[in-house]
Amino acid sequence: MKKLYVLLVLIVLIATQIAILSSIYPISERGSSDASEPVTVFISKMNYASLRVKVDVTTWLDPAVLLFSNGTQIEIPASSTYTFSVVMPHNGFSFGSYNTQSRFMNLSDDHPINVEFLSNYTLNPYWELPSNEYVSSDSMYWFTVQGQANIAVMGIGAGF
Amino acid sequence: MTEENLLDKMAEFKTAIDQVKKYRKLAITMIDFVLIIVTSIILLLTLNIGVNILNLHGFDISSTILGLLPIFDIIILSVGVFTGIIFVNRKMNTVTTLQWKNTLDEGTPGVLKLLQETNWENIFSEIRYAKLGFALYGVLKIVTYWLISAFAFAVIAGFTFVNIFHFSFNIGSLWMVSFVFALVLNAKDLRNRYEQIGRLDSLLLEFRWFEREFRRTDFQA
Numbered sequence: 001m002k003k004l005y006v007l008l009v010l011i012v013l014i015a016t017q018i019a020i021l022s023s024i025y026p027i028s029e030r031g032s033s034d035a036s037e038p039v040t041v042f043i044s045k046m047n048y049a050s051l052r053v054k055v056d057v058t059t060w061l062d063p064a065v066l067l068f069s070n071g072t073q074i075e076i077p078a079s080s081t082y083t084f085s086v087v088m089p090h091n092g093f094s095f096g097s098y099n100t101q102s103r104f105m106n107l108s109d110d111h112p113i114n115v116e117f118l119s120n121y122t123l124n125p126y127w128e129l130p131s132n133e134y135v136s137s138d139s140m141y142w143f144t145v146q147g148q149a150n151i152a153v154m155g156i157g158a159g160f
Numbered sequence: 161m162t163e164e165n166l167l168d169k170m171a172e173f174k175t176a177i178d179q180v181k182k183y184r185k186l187a188i189t190m191i192d193f194v195l196i197i198v199t200s201i202i203l204l205l206t207l208n209i210g211v212n213i214l215n216l217h218g219f220d221i222s223s224t225i226l227g228l229l230p231i232f233d234i235i236i237l238s239v240g241v242f243t244g245i246i247f248v249n250r251k252m253n254t255v256t257t258l259q260w261k262n263t264l265d266e267g268t269p270g271v272l273k274l275l276q277e278t279n280w281e282n283i284f285s286e287i288r289y290a291k292l293g294f295a296l297y298g299v300l301k302i303v304t305y306w307l308i309s310a311f312a313f314a315v316i317a318g319f320t321f322v323n324i325f326h327f328s329f330n331i332g333s334l335w336m337v338s339f340v341f342a343l344v345l346n347a348k349d350l351r352n353r354y355e356q357i358g359r360l361d362s363l364l365l366e367f368r369w370f371e372r373e374f375r376r377t378d379f380q381a
Contacts, residue, residue, distance in 0.1 A: 003191045003195065004191065006195065007191065007198065010198045010199065010202060011198065013202055014198065014201055014205065017202065017205035017206065017209060018205065021205060021212070024212045024213075024216070050216065052215070052217075052218060087218070155215075156215050156216050157216075158212070158213075158216055
């Protein structure tokens with residue numbers, strides 16, 4: 001009988017582990033920009049989620065320009081790869097269920113982390129950002145690539 | 161009933177009881193088998209969660225380790241299953257058998273002594289318990305083979321069908337294929353188990369008959 005209780009405890013432990021494991025999301029998104037169409041990459045998450053991604057911007061025959069949301073810009077020479085990391089830690093608790101859908105952000109309880117590639121985006125995303133206990137300005141990061149380049153966003157996110 | 165017949169019958173009876181004792185031990189050990197399997201599942205989940213959380217917190221885990229993670233999972237689960245099977249076999253081998261041999265060598269007096277010592281109700285209960293353990297162990301073995309082969313097929317399918325041939329792979333068919341594979345691997349064991357359970361049923365009937373006969377037969381030395 002004692003062993004059955006041990007088994008019960010272990011089964012509860014497995015169920016908890018499966019819940020944790022299913023809240024971890026691998027991220028692997030790819031896109032490309034060209035000279036006539038700059039691409040803006042939006043990385044967003046729910047406040048309660050966290051993520052760490054590596055971004056590779058690979059140019060081909062021509063150089064490209066990388067514009068960050070704080071106004072910094074970097075020129076990437078032709079035929080080279082510029083790599084940087086984006087770390088967005090857990091920045092708030094929220095209770096209940098929520099989902100938001102816009103052209104640069106598609107978040108829900110089942111999908112708390114999102115990466116979108118948008119061509120010719122000219123607005124300031126903060127104007128379109130819903131602000132509540134689930135999503136805030138710290139839950140979003142974006143950059144724009146001007147010129148012909150391949151963009152890869154790879155990493156991991158978690159709903160905790 | 162002649163003495164020779166009687167000794168043969170008694171030897172057959174005691175051998176069957178020894179077998180039942182082993183199956184009863186199997187039923188008792190089954191919980192340990194489940195605990196070993198469950199512990200190995202906890203270990204593999206802990207490894208997966210650990211690697212992902214380290215990755216999330218910026219530890220540079222190489223893509224080779226991440227790629228090999230499913231293979232580690234299969235190894236951990238396989239080690240768990242084989243440890244469980246070895247543990248169960250060892251426990252079953254600790255059951256002492258043939259203890260009645262010396263008493264039976266005494267002839268009819270030995271048979272009478274053995275029969276007098278027999279607790280019939282206990283034997284009937286042990287047979288029922290042994291049947292349950294025997295059947296459940298079979299089911300459990302198929303389920304664990306199913307899990308391991310599903311993992312193995314997922315890794316193989318990932319490497320070949322998806323990465324090399326670029327086929328999209330349906331997870332439902334993976335479970336189905338691995339289930340059939342587990343059944344095929346256990347086909348012989350399944351048939352033996354089915355026949356053994358049938359034999360235990362007839363043994364139970366035979367013992368009931370034997371008990372009644374014993375109560376009313378006058379043995380002739």
